[in-house]
Amino acid sequence: MEKKIVLLPGDGIGPEIVFEAKRVLEEVGKIFGVTFQFTEEQIGGVAIDKSGVPLPDKTVEQCLNADAILLGAVGGPKWDNVEPSLRPERGLLKIRKALDLYANLRPVQVMEPLIHSSAIKPEILTGVDLLIVRELTGGIYFGSPSERREIDGELGVVDTLVYKRSEIKRILKQAFDFARLRSGRVMSVDKANVLESSRLWREVAEETANEYKDVILEHMLVDNAAMQLIRNPRQFDVIVTENLFGDILSDEASMISGSLGLLPSASMNSSKLGLFEPVHGSAPDIAGKGIANPLAAIASAAMLLQYGLGLIEEAKTIEVAIERALRNGYRTPDIALTGDRIVSTTEMTDAVIEALKIASYSN
Incomplete structure (x- = not known):
C-alpha cells in the first residue's frame, strides 16, 4: 500500500512538529507495511516570503492530487503589517475553499495521565x-x-x-x-x-x-x-x-x-480528502527552541490515518502510544506540573515511537 501525503509545515513551530509527526508516520509504515510518499509544499508566511502569496497555486495542485494533507501552523508577528488579503491566515482560509474542506472535526478526550493538567x-x-x-x-x-x-x-x-x-x-x-x-x-x-x-x-x-x-x-x-x-x-x-x-x-x-498542544483536528470534504492539523497556533515565541509539544501534530497524524486513509488499527496504535508515553511520565513544558520529567520536542516523539513499537508488539 502506498499513500501520498502532502506536508505543509508553515510557520513558527510548524516545521518542528510536522517533522516529528512525519517520524511517527514513517514508524507506522514500517510496522504495518504502508509506504508513505511525502511531498513538502508552502503555505502561510513562508509562502509569502518565497512566492509573494500565502497559498501558491503549486501547493493547491499538489494537495488536490494527494491522499491526505498534514499541516503545521501559519502566521506570526513578522507578517502582521502585510496587506490583509496577503496575511498568512488567508492561505489557510483559501486552501479550505480551494479543496472544499467544509467539515472541521475536533475530538476532545481527556487522557487520564493529564487529568490534573x-x-x-x-x-x-x-x-x-x-x-x-x-x-x-x-x-x-x-x-x-x-x-x-x-x-x-x-x-x-x-x-x-x-x-x-x-x-x-x-x-x-x-x-x-x-x-x-x-x-x-x-x-x-x-x-x-x-x-x-x-x-x-x-x-x-x-x-x-x-x-x-x-x-x-x-x-x-x-x-x-x-x-x-x-x-x-x-x-x-x-x-x-x-x-x-x-x-x-x-x-x-x-x-x-489542559492544553492546545494536545488537540488534533481534521478538515474534510465530500470526497474524504482531508487536511489534518493541530489546533494550536504557530507559537513563534518558542519556535526553534526544541520545546514545542508535538503531541497534537502526532494525534493529527492518527486522525489522518483513520479519517483520511481508513487505516483504523494504525491510528489506534498511535493513540495508545501517546497515552503510554504520558503514563511513562514524559512531559513537554506546556503540560508539565511540578516534579514532572520535562523533555524536548524530539524526546517526546522518541517516547511515543518507543511506545508505538511496544503497542504494535502487543497487538
Missing part, C-alpha cells in the same frame, strides 16, 4: 469524549462585503454572514453520520433567539433529524453552550455549529484537555 476539576473531566463538528467554509469569515466604510459620517465596518441551505444541510448530515458511530446524540448550537441565520440553521437541523430517527437532536444557544462545555462537558457527544461559533467553542474546549 487542566484548570477544571478532575471529577468534571472524567469520561469526557466529545466531537465538535464545525462548518468551515461559510459564515461571517467568508461573507462579502467585509470592509470599512463611512457610516453616518464616521468610520464604520461591515462583515457579512452568509449561509445557503445546502451548506447547512451538508454539515448537519456529517454530524448525524458521526453521531451514529458514537452514542447517537447531536447538540446543534446556534443563536436562534437573535440571528436569522441561526433560525434557518435550526429549521434545517430539525429537517435533517427526521432522516435520522436513530439519532437524538437537541438545540442549545451558543452562550449557554460555552458555559456548559466547562460546567458539564460529559453531557455532550457530537456538537455541530456554524463557523464562528465553532471556532470559539473548539478553542474553549482545549481547556478540557
Whole structure:
C-alpha cells in the first residue's frame, strides 16, 4: 500500500512538529507495511516570503492530487503589517475553499495521565469524549462585503454572514453520520433567539433529524453552550455549529484537555480528502527552541490515518502510544506540573515511537 501525503509545515513551530509527526508516520509504515510518499509544499508566511502569496497555486495542485494533507501552523508577528488579503491566515482560509474542506472535526478526550493538567476539576473531566463538528467554509469569515466604510459620517465596518441551505444541510448530515458511530446524540448550537441565520440553521437541523430517527437532536444557544462545555462537558457527544461559533467553542474546549498542544483536528470534504492539523497556533515565541509539544501534530497524524486513509488499527496504535508515553511520565513544558520529567520536542516523539513499537508488539 502506498499513500501520498502532502506536508505543509508553515510557520513558527510548524516545521518542528510536522517533522516529528512525519517520524511517527514513517514508524507506522514500517510496522504495518504502508509506504508513505511525502511531498513538502508552502503555505502561510513562508509562502509569502518565497512566492509573494500565502497559498501558491503549486501547493493547491499538489494537495488536490494527494491522499491526505498534514499541516503545521501559519502566521506570526513578522507578517502582521502585510496587506490583509496577503496575511498568512488567508492561505489557510483559501486552501479550505480551494479543496472544499467544509467539515472541521475536533475530538476532545481527556487522557487520564493529564487529568490534573487542566484548570477544571478532575471529577468534571472524567469520561469526557466529545466531537465538535464545525462548518468551515461559510459564515461571517467568508461573507462579502467585509470592509470599512463611512457610516453616518464616521468610520464604520461591515462583515457579512452568509449561509445557503445546502451548506447547512451538508454539515448537519456529517454530524448525524458521526453521531451514529458514537452514542447517537447531536447538540446543534446556534443563536436562534437573535440571528436569522441561526433560525434557518435550526429549521434545517430539525429537517435533517427526521432522516435520522436513530439519532437524538437537541438545540442549545451558543452562550449557554460555552458555559456548559466547562460546567458539564460529559453531557455532550457530537456538537455541530456554524463557523464562528465553532471556532470559539473548539478553542474553549482545549481547556478540557489542559492544553492546545494536545488537540488534533481534521478538515474534510465530500470526497474524504482531508487536511489534518493541530489546533494550536504557530507559537513563534518558542519556535526553534526544541520545546514545542508535538503531541497534537502526532494525534493529527492518527486522525489522518483513520479519517483520511481508513487505516483504523494504525491510528489506534498511535493513540495508545501517546497515552503510554504520558503514563511513562514524559512531559513537554506546556503540560508539565511540578516534579514532572520535562523533555524536548524530539524526546517526546522518541517516547511515543518507543511506545508505538511496544503497542504494535502487543497487538
